[in-house]
Amino acid sequence: xxxxxxxxxxxxxxxxxLRLSCTDSGRTFSHYNMGWFRQAPGKERxxxxxxxxxxxxxxxxxxxxxxxxxxxxxAKNTVYLQMNSLKPEDTAVYYCAAQLALGRLSTHGYxxxxxxxxxxxxx
Numbered sequence: 001x002x003x004x005x006x007x008x009x010x011x012x013x014x015x016x017x018l019r020l021s022c023t024d025s026g027r028t029f030s031h032y033n034m035g036w037f038r039q040a041p042g043k044e045r046x047x048x049x050x051x052x053x054x055x056x057x058x059x060x061x062x063x064x065x066x067x068x069x070x071x072x073x074x075a076k077n078t079v080y081l082q083m084n085s086l087k088p089e090d091t092a093v094y095y096c097a098a099q100l101a102l103g104r105l106s107t108h109g110y111x112x113x114x115x116x117x118x119x120x121x122x123x
Contacts, residue, residue, distance in 0.1 A: 002026045002098045002112040009094060009117030012086055016121070020081040022096030022114055029077040030054075033101045035110055036070060036081045038092035038119075045095070047108070049081060053101035061107075064090075086121045093118050 008020040020036070033052050039045040049070040050059045058070055069082040079096055094117050097110035 002028065002032065004096050004098060004112060004114035006094065006096050006114045006117040009119045011120045011122065014086060014088055014121055014123050016086050017082070017084045018086065018119060020083065020094055020096075020117060020119070022079045022081075024077040024098070026077070029098075030074040031101055032098040032112075033105055034070075034072060034079040035097045035099065035105075035107075036068075036079075037095045037097060037110075038090075039095070039116075040089075040092040043092075048094070050105045050107070051079060052105055057105055059105045059107075083119070086119075088121045088123045091119060091121050 003025045006022045035050040036048045037045050038048050048061050048064050051070045051072050055072050067085045072079040096114045098112040099110045
């Protein structure tokens with residue numbers, strides 16, 4: 001079973017950086033494509049980035065492309081989101097999610113979710 005726990009959120013000034021981590025306590029992490037999503041106050045949850053089970057493929061939303069980098073370490077059952085050049089509009093609760101790796105990377109249809117970690121970017 002997949003159980004995801006995010007960490008690494010916090011308060012940062014615009015232009016700063018944060019690295020989020022998401023660790024799975026289960027034993028099948030490498031069977032899953034992983035994604036990061038975010039939800040700003042009063043808005044719907046949106047896709048940010050995804051990475052294939054092997055780490056060989058990645059996909060980004062246009063809003064974060066060139067600033068965020070998703071990576072994973074299957075030996076540590078952990079996926080990361082390195083966030084650089086942060087903007088106030090990046091303020092949101094960030095969630096990691098897992099999708100059984102049956103096909104191509106997707107922006108929807110994830111099976112398991114973490115509880116989220118708050119990222120606040122001040123101007």
